[in-house]
Amino acid sequence: MLDSETKAVETPEDHAEELRLWLRLLTCTTLIEGEVRGRLRQRFDVTLPRFDLMAQLDKAPDGMTLSDVSKRMMVSNGNVTGLVERLVESGHLDRRTSETDRRVQVIRLTKLGRAEFRRMAAEHETWIADLFADLTPKDVRELMRLLAKTKASAQRSAGRRRA
Amino acid sequence: MLDSETKAVETPEDHAEELRLWLRLLTCTTLIEGEVRGRLRQRFDVTLPRFDLMAQLDKAPDGMTLSDVSKRMMVSNGNVTGLVERLVESGHLDRRTSETDRRVQVIRLTKLGRAEFRRMAAEHETWIADLFADLTPKDVRELMRLLAKTKASAQRSAGRRRA
DNA sequence: CCAAATTGTTTTAAGCCTAAAATGTTTCCC
DNA sequence: GGGAAACATTTTAGGCTTAAAACAATTTGG
Numbered sequence: 001m002l003d004s005e006t007k008a009v010e011t012p013e014d015h016a017e018e019l020r021l022w023l024r025l026l027t028c029t030t031l032i033e034g035e036v037r038g039r040l041r042q043r044f045d046v047t048l049p050r051f052d053l054m055a056q057l058d059k060a061p062d063g064m065t066l067s068d069v070s071k072r073m074m075v076s077n078g079n080v081t082g083l084v085e086r087l088v089e090s091g092h093l094d095r096r097t098s099e100t101d102r103r104v105q106v107i108r109l110t111k112l113g114r115a116e117f118r119r120m121a122a123e124h125e126t127w128i129a130d131l132f133a134d135l136t137p138k139d140v141r142e143l144m145r146l147l148a149k150t151k152a153s154a155q156r157s158a159g160r161r162r163a
Numbered sequence: 164m165l166d167s168e169t170k171a172v173e174t175p176e177d178h179a180e181e182l183r184l185w186l187r188l189l190t191c192t193t194l195i196e197g198e199v200r201g202r203l204r205q206r207f208d209v210t211l212p213r214f215d216l217m218a219q220l221d222k223a224p225d226g227m228t229l230s231d232v233s234k235r236m237m238v239s240n241g242n243v244t245g246l247v248e249r250l251v252e253s254g255h256l257d258r259r260t261s262e263t264d265r266r267v268q269v270i271r272l273t274k275l276g277r278a279e280f281r282r283m284a285a286e287h288e289t290w291i292a293d294l295f296a297d298l299t300p301k302d303v304r305e306l307m308r309l310l311a312k313t314k315a316s317a318q319r320s321a322g323r324r325r326a
Numbered sequence: 327c328c329a330a331a332t333t334g335t336t337t338t339a340a341g342c343c344t345a346a347a348a349t350g351t352t353t354c355c356c
Numbered sequence: 357g358g359g360a361a362a363c364a365t366t367t368t369a370g371g372c373t374t375a376a377a378a379c380a381a382t383t384t385g386g
Contacts, residue, residue: 015292017303022195022291024310029192030237031314032185035321041375049342067364074193079343081366086341103351103364127320128185129178134316135309140180143309146302147187151194153297157290158198204345212372230334239374244336246372266334266381 025150032131039127044120049075051124053083054092054109054117063108065098092116188313195294202290207283212238214287216246217255217272217280226271228261255279 037048056072057064064072070080084107087093092113098104109117132140200211219235220227227235233243247270250256255276261267272280295303 015288018292018295019288021303021307024307025192028310028313029188031317076344125178125182129181131317131320132181132184135312139309140184144184144187146306147191149298150191154194154294157294242373
């Protein structure tokens with residue numbers, strides 16, 4: 001017992017399985033993301049980040065602040081600034097300074113933005129369905145469960161570093 | 164039977180579950196990737212793409228062509244060109260034109276590149292292990308299986324589009 | 327043999343992305 | 357009230373990324 005513990009401490013642990021899991025996770029995401037990116041470009045001439053931003057706003061009829069968007073999309077603040085700039089320019093987004101807090105910018109989809117997003121989203125959903133089509137409903141449930149656990153684990157690990 | 168089939172065709176299918184699965188998959192990957200990116204920067208002042216490229220080369224002692232790298236990393240050719248350029252510049256990579264086919268560039272890790280990569284990889288492995296630490300060995304196995312199935316499904320779907 | 331197709335890489339133009347510093351605004355609290 | 361801390365956003369500098377076009381070298385099929 002003491003021997004095995006000593007050994008466990010001195011022997012470098014083998015984390016090859018976790019590493020493989022991480023690479024596989026990354027491969028799946030990259031594969032699907034690339035496919036979605038290409039289809040968005042070909043069918044609608046829109047980039048994936050723009051689509052993602054519009055998706056966030058579609059769920060928030062009263063608009064969102066840039067910080068909200070940044071947190072939800074898990075991207076940097078500066079990134080959102082540029083993305084929003086281009087989408088306002090193209091008429092998809094409306095941006096105004098909050099009246100109660102002049103630091104805050106509230107953005108919303110314009111009528112055009114909402115219409116275009118809905119059109120894209122409908123088709124997008126069928127792409128995703130097809131990409132995952134070989135999974136059974138049980139597979140989907142099980143993956144959801146395991147990925148929830150993965151997310152929680154990663155958040156704990158990430159949080160501990162910052163704490 | 165005919166009624167239910169007719170209905171299935173006319174009613175827009177509900178793919179909300181697959182959509183949620185995709186978003187969760189993306190969240191997990193983004194979360195972990197961001198964490199790894201930050202740690203690589205803080206501990207080693209290296210970017211994630213550089214690390215990934217060196218990881219590919221570490222597994223290929225005889226070197227790889229740029230196309231090989233591009234396929235393995237699932238990024239565009241032009242992307243690899245730039246990455247390699249900077250890593251050759253910093254002395255981590257060695258690049259030479261193939262003697263049998265003058266179109267081909269073969270790249271390898273230099274002694275410095277290999278040493279630095281090994282040092283980083285050892286620590287990187289512990290980060291990944293910690294990020295996934297709340298998963299049981301059974302969870303890991305099950306995730307591997309389901310992600311393999313997901314990858315196959317996505318490849319089928321992606322392939323059909325190009326075919 | 328040689329033109330056409332294919333393959334490997336680079337270039338181009340545009341956009342995405344990050345971390346860190348800077349700017350402007352509000353809140354806290356003494 | 358007023359300075360310090362916190363917050364929201366933008367700016368900066370540099371690097372990553374893509375799709376598409378251009379270029380170079382090889383292979384293929386008449």
